[in-house]
Amino acid sequence: GRYRLDFAFVHDDGRRVAVEVDGHDFHERTAEQAMRDRSRDRWMQGDGWRVLRFTGREIWRDATACADEILGTSLRLG
Numbered sequence: 001g002r003y004r005l006d007f008a009f010v011h012d013d014g015r016r017v018a019v020e021v022d023g024h025d026f027h028e029r030t031a032e033q034a035m036r037d038r039s040r041d042r043w044m045q046g047d048g049w050r051v052l053r054f055t056g057r058e059i060w061r062d063a064t065a066c067a068d069e070i071l072g073t074s075l076r077l078g
Helices: 031-046 056-061 063-076
Strands: 007-010 016-022 050-055
Touching: 016 031, 016 056, 016 063, 031 050, 050 056, 050 063, 056 063
Parallel strands: 016 050
Antiparallel strands: 007 016
């Protein structure tokens, strides 16, 4: 498609969850990069994706909580 995702979960019933993991070195470092990320999120949402975006720090601090949020979101979409 138009974008490459960090992780994509596509369910048989059409539910789609995009997961992006943002490291500080690339994402949110400049206003332009933050704007590109937000534009990308809007495009994905318009195409039917539920977009979850985590910082690298969130993953390192509590990867299980992040995974739980991803799973919970996938289940709620159904």
